[in-house]
Amino acid sequence: MSFDDLSRDQIQALLDEQTAAYRHLQNSGLKLDLTRGKPSPEQLELSNELLSLPGPDFKDASGVDTRNYGGLNGLLELREIFAPIMQVPVDQVVAGDNASLAMMHDNLVFALFHGTPDSEQPWGTEEAVKFVCPVPGYDRHFALLEEYGIEMVPVPLSEDGPDVEAVREAVKDPQVKGMWLVPTYGNPTGSVVSEAVAAELASLETAAPDFRIFWDNAYAVHHLSEEQTKTADILGLCVAAGHPNRPVIFASTSKITFAGSGVCFLGSSTANIQWYLRHLSKRTIGPDKVNQLRHARYLQTTEGVHALMDRHRAILAPKFDAVVRILRDRLGAYGVASWTEPKGGYFVSLDVLDGTASRVIELTREAGVAMTPAGAAFPYGDDPRDRNIRIAPSYPSPEELEVAIDVLATSVLIAAAEQALAS
Structure with a gap:
């Protein structure tokens, strides 16, 4: 059921449906931040032992x-x-x-x-x-x-x-x-x-x-x-x-x-x-x-670094899984976006329809979800296709992240429908 298979009336119905969902999210008073790859408080707490070190011996x-x-x-x-x-x-x-x-x-x-x-x-x-x-x-x-x-x-x-x-x-x-x-x-x-x-x-x-x-x-x-x-x-x-x-x-x-x-x-x-x-x-x-x-x-030791990162992974991996799951569930059937499923790092890269990324970011911002500006991953902030969006899942709580990605997916569908109806 890609956009190519939908009639103009069906796209309008989808836009109306997603706009109603968006208004509900917008009225929820959200204030969420996915702008940068910051470690969450839970991740920082993994290293709290540092606060008691190096101890009385400074040599x-x-x-x-x-x-x-x-x-x-x-x-x-x-x-x-x-x-x-x-x-x-x-x-x-x-x-x-x-x-x-x-x-x-x-x-x-x-x-x-x-x-x-x-x-x-x-x-x-x-x-x-x-x-x-x-x-x-x-x-x-x-x-x-x-x-x-x-x-x-x-x-x-x-x-x-x-x-x-x-x-x-x-x-x-x-x-x-x-x-x-x-x-x-x-x-x-x-x-x-x-x-x-x-x-x-x-x-x-x-x-x-x-x-x-x-x-x-x-x-x-x-x-x-x-x-x-x-x-x-x-x-x-x-x-x-x-x-x-x-x-x-x-x-x-x-x-x-x-x-x-x-x-x-x-x-x-x-x-x-x-x-x-x-x-x-x-x-x-x-x-x-x-x-x-x-x-x-x-x-x-070097092994100590890897052991600590295993504990980070236990916190981070479910968040990345949630991002991919929601994007797949909300957008997969429409053919309006593609995204990476990274094996590591701190980001998911989302590509939406050409010419709609700036509109998507505008919609998420107006719904209370701050994201990195469209085009940020390109020199001078200029994405020539206006399609790339960077998602930083690390900092929000799992519950906040799911809401934020729901807002993002809703915004992607609205922007895609608006573009289709304008052509």
Whole structure:
């Protein structure tokens, strides 16, 4: 019973029915927020033990007092826990403060002002700087580029990663200095960069000798089932391809422990790490090592990270299941939308009929459900087909989430019916 099979009268009847349901929801006084992938209070409580750590002993494993200055590259015992997750040698990992976004910002700004170890001149002195941006993608990546006037070159993203041929064509331009990638459970589609695609990206011949892959491994351990997808070893692949300085790998505990009080990580080649620390030393004398120490004592091992994430999964997986179930039940018969069913990460990506996403978001907002603006997953907030919507199921309670997705599904049907009747 797709829209193509319905007569005009049937579509009008559907619109009337859904509008009545929408008015009822609108009058319920809803105030729900699905805008960002925030951990729920229940998830944050999993790590409350951190609040009693590190205890009276403030010295790290080497005997250094973490309350004092220094230690620019972060605590060794914490880097040893996360190096295997990042697939980077521990001496090529830096542990920082709470936001990997800050490390991304610094890498970008340092390159603009100083150039990278492979640059002939600072990026900022180039006539233009461009980044390849797989779409749909992460809006904060795009906002960072826009902040510094870096031109974005969108390329299509599929289930196994970006369109390699489109990337290959883009990097023929010497002004293209890098690209963004969320390799595992991408934001917002849940895509996973395959080993084959990662190998091709590692071996690309680029016009810019200082081309970088900003590999944002934000969701490497954020599985939604017992199947644990392995992230491609981008550093190893780039080393094998003769481009050891190409990957710059980011990670954090933001959705593992406390989102606002976690630890971030940077991994790359020895040359890149030395370059980063040299410039970082002008900005800070060292990270919050007390926070790093309490994380090391709480997590203890890499296996401890995975065990904690199993507890996160028990909270998150039913929410994702509910989103998919409601979308399937409410929209599946009409052929007006498609959606991802991710195996991990923090988002479901919903595609509605071309030209209706902005109207859907308007309707949800007017019914009391805040969602990320339509087009947010595209450079400059411009989805050329006006169809993509990002759903963030993590923060609301299960009951609130079901109501929110019901509002969303109702809004999708109203927008689709309005468009059909207007044509």
